[in-house]
Amino acid sequence: MNRRMIFYMVGNIILLEAILLMLPLLVSFGYHEMNCVNAFSITIIIAVIVGVVFRRVFNPKKNKVIYAREGFIIVTFAWIFLSLLGCLPFIISGEIPDFFDAFFETVSGLTTTGASILRDVESMSCGLLFWRSFTHWLGGMGVLVLIMAILPSGSGRAIHILRAEMAGPVIGKITPKIKDTAKILYFIYLVITVAETVFLLAGGMPLFDSVVHALGTAGTGGFGIKGDSIASYSPYLQWVITAFMIIFGINFNLFYMFLLRQFKAVFSNRELWFYFALMLCAAGIITYSIYPIYGNFSDSIRHSCFQVASIVSTTGYSTADFNLWPDLAKGIIFILMFVGGCAGSTAGGLKLSRVIIMFKAIVRDIRHLLHPRSVASVKYEGKNLDVSVLNGVTTYFALYIVLIAGTFFVLSFEPSFDVQSNLTASISCCNNVGPGFGLVGPMEGYGGYSSFSKLVLTFAMLFGRLEIYPILLALYPRTWTKK
Amino acid sequence: MRIIIVGCGKIGETILADLVNEGHNVIAVDNDPAVIEEINNIHDVMTVCGNGTDCSTLSEAGVKEAEMFIAVTSSDELNMLSCYIARQMGARNTIARIRNPEYNMESLGFFKEKLGLSMAINPDMLAAREMFNVLKLPSAVKIQTFSERSFEIIELILKEGSPLTGVKLMDLRNKFKAKFLICVVGRGDKVYIPDGNFILYPGDKIGLTAEPVEIQKLLKALGLDKKQAKNVIILGGGRIAFYLSKMLTSTGNGVKIIEIDPEKCETLSDALPKAVIINGDGAQQELLLEEGLDSIDAFVSLTGMDEENILISIFASTHNVPTVITKVNRNELSAMAAKLGLDRIISPKEIMSDVLVRYARALENSKGSNIETLYNIMDDKAEVLEFNVSPDFGHTGVPLKDLRLRQGVLIAGIIRDRKAIIPIGSDVIMQGDKVIILTEDQRYNDLSDIIK
Numbered sequence: 001m002n003r004r005m006i007f008y009m010v011g012n013i014i015l016l017e018a019i020l021l022m023l024p025l026l027v028s029f030g031y032h033e034m035n036c037v038n039a040f041s042i043t044i045i046i047a048v049i050v051g052v053v054f055r056r057v058f059n060p061k062k063n064k065v066i067y068a069r070e071g072f073i074i075v076t077f078a079w080i081f082l083s084l085l086g087c088l089p090f091i092i093s094g095e096i097p098d099f100f101d102a103f104f105e106t107v108s109g110l111t112t113t114g115a116s117i118l119r120d121v122e123s124m125s126c127g128l129l130f131w132r133s134f135t136h137w138l139g140g141m142g143v144l145v146l147i148m149a150i151l152p153s154g155s156g157r158a159i160h161i162l163r164a165e166m167a168g169p170v171i172g173k174i175t176p177k178i179k180d181t182a183k184i185l186y187f188i189y190l191v192i193t194v195a196e197t198v199f200l201l202a203g204g205m206p207l208f209d210s211v212v213h214a215l216g217t218a219g220t221g222g223f224g225i226k227g228d229s230i231a232s233y234s235p236y237l238q239w240v241i242t243a244f245m246i247i248f249g250i251n252f253n254l255f256y257m258f259l260l261r262q263f264k265a266v267f268s269n270r271e272l273w274f275y276f277a278l279m280l281c282a283a284g285i286i287t288y289s290i291y292p293i294y295g296n297f298s299d300s301i302r303h304s305c306f307q308v309a310s311i312v313s314t315t316g317y318s319t320a321d322f323n324l325w326p327d328l329a330k331g332i333i334f335i336l337m338f339v340g341g342c343a344g345s346t347a348g349g350l351k352l353s354r355v356i357i358m359f360k361a362i363v364r365d366i367r368h369l370l371h372p373r374s375v376a377s378v379k380y381e382g383k384n385l386d387v388s389v390l391n392g393v394t395t396y397f398a399l400y401i402v403l404i405a406g407t408f409f410v411l412s413f414e415p416s417f418d419v420q421s422n423l424t425a426s427i428s429c430c431n432n433v434g435p436g437f438g439l440v441g442p443m444e445g446y447g448g449y450s451s452f453s454k455l456v457l458t459f460a461m462l463f464g465r466l467e468i469y470p471i472l473l474a475l476y477p478r479t480w481t482k483k
Numbered sequence: 484m485r486i487i488i489v490g491c492g493k494i495g496e497t498i499l500a501d502l503v504n505e506g507h508n509v510i511a512v513d514n515d516p517a518v519i520e521e522i523n524n525i526h527d528v529m530t531v532c533g534n535g536t537d538c539s540t541l542s543e544a545g546v547k548e549a550e551m552f553i554a555v556t557s558s559d560e561l562n563m564l565s566c567y568i569a570r571q572m573g574a575r576n577t578i579a580r581i582r583n584p585e586y587n588m589e590s591l592g593f594f595k596e597k598l599g600l601s602m603a604i605n606p607d608m609l610a611a612r613e614m615f616n617v618l619k620l621p622s623a624v625k626i627q628t629f630s631e632r633s634f635e636i637i638e639l640i641l642k643e644g645s646p647l648t649g650v651k652l653m654d655l656r657n658k659f660k661a662k663f664l665i666c667v668v669g670r671g672d673k674v675y676i677p678d679g680n681f682i683l684y685p686g687d688k689i690g691l692t693a694e695p696v697e698i699q700k701l702l703k704a705l706g707l708d709k710k711q712a713k714n715v716i717i718l719g720g721g722r723i724a725f726y727l728s729k730m731l732t733s734t735g736n737g738v739k740i741i742e743i744d745p746e747k748c749e750t751l752s753d754a755l756p757k758a759v760i761i762n763g764d765g766a767q768q769e770l771l772l773e774e775g776l777d778s779i780d781a782f783v784s785l786t787g788m789d790e791e792n793i794l795i796s797i798f799a800s801t802h803n804v805p806t807v808i809t810k811v812n813r814n815e816l817s818a819m820a821a822k823l824g825l826d827r828i829i830s831p832k833e834i835m836s837d838v839l840v841r842y843a844r845a846l847e848n849s850k851g852s853n854i855e856t857l858y859n860i861m862d863d864k865a866e867v868l869e870f871n872v873s874p875d876f877g878h879t880g881v882p883l884k885d886l887r888l889r890q891g892v893l894i895a896g897i898i899r900d901r902k903a904i905i906p907i908g909s910d911v912i913m914q915g916d917k918v919i920i921l922t923e924d925q926r927y928n929d930l931s932d933i934i935k
Contacts, residue, residue, distance in 0.1 A: 068524070157525060176485075176508040176529040383532075386516055 001480065002067075004060040006074050009147075009161075011054025013078045016147055017085055018047035024089070024134060028127030036127035039093035047085050069479060071160025072470040078144060079462060083107045086135060095128055100451040100458075107458045109135030110143075111465035112348060114222020114316035114434035115425075117447040117454065121227055126208060132223045133215040139465065140219025140248075140346035141189050142166060149182035164470050167343065167351060174256050188255045189346075193218040196244045203236045213317075217244045220347045222316025222434040228443060229318045235302055238319050242302075242309045249275065249313030249341030270381055271342050271353050275312070278339065278352070282332050283308045289329040304329075311336040314348040316434020318442035330437060337427050348432025348464055350400060357385065357393045399468050404430050407460040411453055425449075429457045430464040484508065484847050487549045487574070489535030489565050490556030491518050493812070494580070494606065494832045496526075498553065501836045502843060503527055510544045535565040538572065547573040551843055555580040567598045576601040576846060578839065584725065602842065609838060610831040611726035614808050617827055618712040618731065618781050620702065627860055629867060634896045634903040634919055635698070636666065636690045636860060636867070643685045646705060653679030661701040662905045663693035666895040666921050667865045674864040676893045676923055690860055690921075692895055694905050712781035712806055713737060716774060718765040718795060719786035720747045723810065723831065725754065727783065732757035739774060741765040766791060768798060781806040789813055793820045800824065853929045855917065867895070868920045870930040872912055878934060884908030887935040891923040894933075 028036035087102035200210035286304035340349015407426035424436030533540030552574035554562035566577035669688035720742030
């Protein structure tokens with residue numbers, strides 16, 4: 001275990017965060033929020049000191065090799081330190097004085113969950129609101145991916161870091177060099193985010209709101225700046241956000257292929273078709289189910305599309321309180337919470353590709369029961385799936401269920417919460433969706449939970465975003481012993 | 484530059500690592516998922532798992548945009564086919580590893596032309612040639628060959644008391660009565676293209692060229708030939724041994740090959756009538772001594788086992804064999820072997836990788852110019868450019884002494900009818916010649932550019 005290299009990289013990431021914190025600092029300046037300016041300045045100073053100390057103390061003079069385990073550990077520690085420093089502005093400014101609340105809010109931002117403990121969002125200062133949404137944007141594509149795009153390219157083994165941070169069962173590079181891959185991904189990400197901002201501005205949304213919502217959509221996060229999320233904006237704006245939530249749930253590699261004019265490869269992507277088909281079916285059923293509530297077709301189709309896109313892409317914005325919807329609609333939304341977007345997107349959840357692979361494995365096993373001697377390979381996206389990938393997917397699913405069950409178990413000790421709220425809260429956090437049902441519904445918040453439960457949910461979000469293994473590996477004692 | 488490598492075995496991986504270090508965009512293709520996985524984990528390349536002769540695999544690897552396509556699987560036929568397909572699909576330069584001696588003898592030119600290969604590369608042949616150069620001229624630092632081996636530049640360091648020192652270069656030719664040219668001088672960190680008034684000092688590193696027939700004569704005059712290996716023992720009768728023996732026997736040297744496998748001995752004795760083939764275990768010290776280890780000039784250890792090569796080479800060194808060459812394939816071992824005091828360690832895959840890296844560099848450097856090929860010499864401080872004389876070159880037929888060349892440029896050789904001419908002032912450049920130019924640092928894109 002190359003501990004020096006791990007903390008050296010973490011030091012780099014902390015310095016990067018210090019630089020990134022300049023942006024909300026500027027916003028605070030722009031809105032003359034001196035309290036926030038102070039909070040951000042102090043945080044930047046602390047981050048610089050910690051970062052420089054880490055880089056000095058843990059400077060790896062000779063051994064710079066990173067293996068898979070170092071990759072996992074770097075990602076885990078980077079995210080924990082990022083969150084710890086990222087919550088300082090909330091605490092220092094006094095707008096979220098409690099540490100557990102601030103930590104929950106920051107992790108919820110970075111993991112692009114969008115679950116909030118705030119009871120009154122609208123009273124927050126603009127600088128902090130911006131930072132909250134900016135964490136979505138950073139966490140969506142990944143801070144380490146950003147580091148890869150900036151830092152001079154190291155060894156080829158840096159792929160381990162990329163793999164640990166990016167979500168999906170198989171991570172492939174789209175260019176021969178990691179650095180180029182990271183750059184292209186961030187470029188596509190930035191361009192689509194700017195495009196959404198422009199579309200929102202065109203619909204008459206104020207500049208600040210447009211930027212914040214674009215950042216929140218891009219990371220598939222879901223932090224809004226209004227108590228009722230997106231409900232008070234015009235139908236045009238709601239449709240724009242719907243469209244972009246869908247776009248950000250698509251595998252980014254496909255955008256790159258699209259730019260390279262490899263249209264055939266894009267349109268033959270099974271996951272993409274499945275993604276659209278799933279949303280279409282879900283939106284259809286929900287429209288049918290909620291039609292009696294709204295009484296007109298255009299409203300019900302808009303609300304159902306928005307909510308479906310929001311849940312499948314694990315964004316978590318809402319235009320309507322689906323808590324009040326019929327049980328059929330709620331049932332569909334409940335199922336969608338698990339699925340998540342496409343692999344290689346900024347969305348959370350189980351990822352569609354895993355769902356598809358699992359179904360294929362099930363079919364194979366059933367066939368195997370019929371013909372015990374049959375030899376059948378599982379094909380996915382035109383390629384034979386390696387048994388290790390297949391096993392990886394099923395093991396991941398098992399872990400994922402354990403994670404949700406564990407979180408739910410701890411939450412069950414809360415005296416004032418019912419089973420429905422606790423269950424959807426744990427599912428929602430583990431999948432980085434945001435809202436749940438009952439007391440954690442889209443128009444409510446997580447503020448009512450005790451500090452301990454908040455901490456548990458915070459880690460559930462981290463587990464979900466990093467796809468369980470990295471943190472599990474960091475907690476596994478054998479990782480740290482010399483032998 | 485976009486480079487595709489098909490086949491990621493030991494050689495493929497070495498090449499891949501070197502090319503990535505050079506900053507190229509490398510795409511690795513192999514049909515073994517485990518190999519691909521490993522490559523993916525260690526090197527900063529893109530990987531495609533599939534057969535190198537499969538069109539869809541190749542197009543997934545982006546063969547259309549590939550500027551270099553290297554096929555180094557273990558099968559010659561697969562390499563050739565894969566290069567042919569890649570060429571048809573739009574790869575700009577294709578390079579195939581072709582090892583089988585049967586392909587390398589007569590049919591190679593035919594294959595190269597018909598398959599559109601830019602280069603056929605044979606690591607065994609390259610290794611044999613490198614060893615041959617060492618044996619031929621133990622005191623030379625390096626011999627570099629150009630223009631399909633019709634032109635050579637010998638790099639050597641001048642010792643105290645060398646007859647080349649202390650004399651103006653313009654007087655040297657008369658002194659030695661040989662046609663040769665000192666075309667580049669490295670002194671300290673700087674490299675000079677010398678003119679007639681230049682005087683050499685001990686410690687200078689010079690690049691020297693001469694017509695191949697005169698090289699031996701010249702070296703004798705310089706007192707450098709005395710250690711040339713006349714009697715060589717080669718241990719192990721593989722492909723490298725075959726090529727090396729062929730080169731050595733055709734230049735009149737005595738070769739003894741020790742091989743443990745009787746069948747191989749038969750084949751070798753058929754193919755190499757002039758060599759002495761001994762059937763026995765070279766690891767037995769008794770056998771080596773019996774075959775005259777004490778009185779030979781050079782010992783070359785070419786068995787398939789690195790460890791055996793290293794140990795037997797050490798044994799040969801302790802018996803005062805003047806030149807001991809050791810073939811070591813694994814990088815880790817060659818570093819260790821060097822620590823044990825073996826100084827002539829040759830690794831076929833490293834040589835091959837060097838050639839490809841140099842080729843890639845030349846390809847990149849010669850983009851958008853009329854340079855035929857480009858090489859770096861003297862630790863990459865000087866460049867050798869090879870131009871074809873095109874019809875629009877306006878100075879044909881003019882004696883070289885009347886051409887007003889730019890500063891820091893030297894016409895080092897003219898290749899006419901595949902024969903090298905070491906030019907003097909009265910020589911002329913003619914239509915259809917190839918001209919070899921040496922420059923310090925500037926890059927010239929056309930032959931006309933070197934004239935003021």
